[in-house]
């Protein structure tokens with residue numbers, strides 16, 4: 001067998017049972033997400049050799065599930081910049097502040113990572129179409145990568161999801177439905193439709209094993225970009241929680257590979273106060289979350305009232321000595337605007353939530369200002385045009401500026 005991938009099996013995240021990785025799988029029999037496991041002792045590449053590979057997420061292919069390089073479906077995703085934020089860091093009292101800017105990936109949000117790996121592996125296993133509910137960005141990404149792979153895509157999203165993401169689905173030729181409800185309602189409709197379609201797979205958040213593998217490359221990249229060293233703290237805008245679970249998984253894999261030593265970075269789950277089930281569960285000392293009654297926030301990507309992997313998010317936070325923080329929409333929008341003025345980078349409101357959380361954690365003393373802190377900006381501000389109001393004068397043709 002080739003070692004392009006060292007994938008060995010799938011493991012139930014709840015009871016540890018083992019499952020075949022070479023057939024199409026959803027959740028485990030226990031109803032929990034399946035995690036991909038690798039024969040890491042067969043990984044022959046060294047960090048130094050990885051440095052010479054092309055600048056995309058496939059540079060970590062030994063730790064990704066696609067077995068045959070011919071099945072890789074790519075639009076150039078990964079190796080996004082890890083930016084210093086000197087002005088913002090000084091303003092917030094955290095000089096060691098950096099931002100991993102996922103606004104630069106195809107489709108404008110980090111969902112492209114999960115879609116690239118998830119779609120590639122689905123195609124490799126013979127899937128003909130992928131179907132999913134979405135709050136917008138994931139649907140746009142999966143529709144785009146499905147088109148690239150020549151697969152069908154069935155997407156259902158709330159009518160309130162950002163309009164641009166509808167257009168991204170439509171332009172990529174996906175079959176799109178708008179649902180007069182929340183993502184959970186869209187999910188029920190999709191789950192009912194998929195079994196009636198031969199060869200189609202439901203690829204809802206954490207209901208297939210490989211989206212998490214794509215997202216974990218954010219963790220590999222942060223560590224590689226810091227010279228194979230982990231930061232002290234990573235803040236992540238948490239909806240379904242795939243990214244934070246995935247970064248935690250990547251960090252543990254790198255430790256097992258001997259590529260990373262010492263304490264893992266403290267992982268911080270950031271949510272919007274209008275939808276903060278993980279924060280509530282963290283504060284209550286509970287291992288599972290309870291859906292809030294009226295979930296709402298402008299940070300649409302993190303409007304997830306009840307995540308299938310909530311227990312894994314809480315474990316990632318607690319295992320690393322991290323925390324969970326909620327910020328208001330007002331705070332996260334102010335942080336989005338402030339960062340653009342400070343550093344010239346227009347982040348998404350979810351990224352804004354993390355920037356606002358840095359300020360809060362510094363004020364509370366949880367951050368003492370000496371730490372290396374990495375904030376995940378999960379998307380571009382360009383896909384959230386309505387978060388910036390433009391109130392400027394219009395001049396006559398022969399007008400004059402004072």
Ligand SMILES: *Cc1c(COP(=O)(O)O)cnc(C)c1O
Pocket residue numbers: 109110111137138205237238239240241242243244301302348350351378379
């Ligand atoms: C989906 C999304 C998130 C949340 O991602 P999870 O990994 O599912 O928690 C954050 N930000 C943006 C922009 C998103 O689209």
